Amino acid sequence: MIIKSKPSVLSSEITSESAYLNRRQFLKRTGQYALMAAAGSVLAGCTDADEKVIQTDASAIPAPGSPDWKQLLIDQRKPGPFATDEAQTPWADVTNYCNFYEFGTAKTDPAKNAGSLITDPWSVTISGEVEKPGTYNLEDILKPHALEDRIYRLRCVEAWSMVVPWVGFSLGDLLKRFNPTSRAKYVEFTTLHDPEQMPGQRSRLGSLPWPYKEGLRIDEAMHPLTVLAVGLYGKVLPNQNGAPIRLVVPWKYGFKSIKSIVGIRLLEEQPRTTWNQMAPHEYGFYANVNPDVSHPRWSQASERRLPSSLWNPERIDTRMFNGYAEEVAPLYKGMNLKMYF
Numbered sequence: 001m002i003i004k005s006k007p008s009v010l011s012s013e014i015t016s017e018s019a020y021l022n023r024r025q026f027l028k029r030t031g032q033y034a035l036m037a038a039a040g041s042v043l044a045g046c047t048d049a050d051e052k053v054i055q056t057d058a059s060a061i062p063a064p065g066s067p068d069w070k071q072l073l074i075d076q077r078k079p080g081p082f083a084t085d086e087a088q089t090p091w092a093d094v095t096n097y098c099n100f101y102e103f104g105t106a107k108t109d110p111a112k113n114a115g116s117l118i119t120d121p122w123s124v125t126i127s128g129e130v131e132k133p134g135t136y137n138l139e140d141i142l143k144p145h146a147l148e149d150r151i152y153r154l155r156c157v158e159a160w161s162m163v164v165p166w167v168g169f170s171l172g173d174l175l176k177r178f179n180p181t182s183r184a185k186y187v188e189f190t191t192l193h194d195p196e197q198m199p200g201q202r203s204r205l206g207s208l209p210w211p212y213k214e215g216l217r218i219d220e221a222m223h224p225l226t227v228l229a230v231g232l233y234g235k236v237l238p239n240q241n242g243a244p245i246r247l248v249v250p251w252k253y254g255f256k257s258i259k260s261i262v263g264i265r266l267l268e269e270q271p272r273t274t275w276n277q278m279a280p281h282e283y284g285f286y287a288n289v290n291p292d293v294s295h296p297r298w299s300q301a302s303e304r305r306l307p308s309s310l311w312n313p314e315r316i317d318t319r320m321f322n323g324y325a326e327e328v329a330p331l332y333k334g335m336n337l338k339m340y341f
């Protein structure tokens with residue numbers, strides 16, 4: 001890996017997060033096993049005996065397991081707030097140019113490999129600092145929420161971006177249902193860990209410590225911009241985009257928007273998160289989009305808006321908080337965003 005010192009580089013020179021893995025794959029073996037052991041104990045903490053499995057009320061929504069129950073909910077969606085009127089990135093690009101390392105590190109690997117992931121039935125365990133912990137079927141998670149179109153910019157830390165019409169609902173509305181305690185200061189999210197279904201989790205080369213984890217401060221999690229998405233372009237979310245349910249935090253770099261969530265844990269302390277653990281000086285916990293804070297290996301001042309090509313590179317300026325400063329800057333008042341990047 002050549003380390004670039006120019007303030008601005010061609011998009012083709014920007015390497016993905018995988019470059020980091022490739023450089024480190026031989027160095028980190030020992031550390032990874034330690035991390036995986038730690039992650040295992042964290043997961044064990046999600047299955048406390050006091051948590052109960054809530055059964056689906058089958059009469060309330062379309063029959064679970066019927067192939068179209070999610071589509072029927074999505075068909076009832078309403079237009080949502082914060083929409084951008086920028087050109088939407090075509091379906092083909094959003095669903096073929098993906099980061100989902102559980103299915104491989106190349107951009108087209110998730111589209112190739114994620115199709116067989118079983119996303120129905122699915123359940124999500126809500127645990128930690130909540131009065132109503134439990135393992136809930138996806139139907140029960142979705143049932144009380146009216147779905148909305150959320151047309152957001154998505155800015156990857158690799159300096160490309162898209163405009164994506166997600167279908168989802170406010171994460172804050174979901175969290176409130178489980179009565180967070182006064183000690184709930186952070187939220188940790190966990191992706192499914194199932195090496196049989198996720199080839200990237202079996203890979204012996206250049207891999208992350210699984211399961212993938214992300215986290216937010218509680219005020220970030222409760223912010224009305226923050227959604228859980230279950231659809232894309234009015235369709236059920238394709239597996240490669242994080243089916244059946246994924247986080248979307250549009251003012252942060254894309255790696256915060258964790259896919260295929262099975263665990264939501266409320267915590268008093270800031271959780272450890274996957275990319276931050278892998279490379280703390282490259283990927284911060286906050287990861288707010290910020291054109292003034294360079295990645296150590298490339299500038300974040302501009303981005304390639306997909307679809308882009310050599311002839312039409314579609315290079316545009318990156319905006320503070322990915323253009324959502326009006327909504328979210330107050331969350332970070334008085335914070336040094338160069339230190340807490």
Ligand SMILES: Nc1nc2c(c(=O)[nH]1)N[C@H]1C(S)=C(S)[C@@H](COP(=O)(O)O)O[C@H]1N2
Nearest residue numbers: 098099100101156191212254255257258259
């Ligand atoms: N579980 C999991 N979630 C993940 C990732 C991943 O590798 N695994 N990649 C992240 C990154 S780096 C980005 S940019 C977005 C990409 O979302 P998209 O492929 O739907 O555009 O997903 C994020 N969520």
Ligand SMILES: [Mo]
Nearest residue numbers: 156157254255
């Ligand atoms: Mo990303």
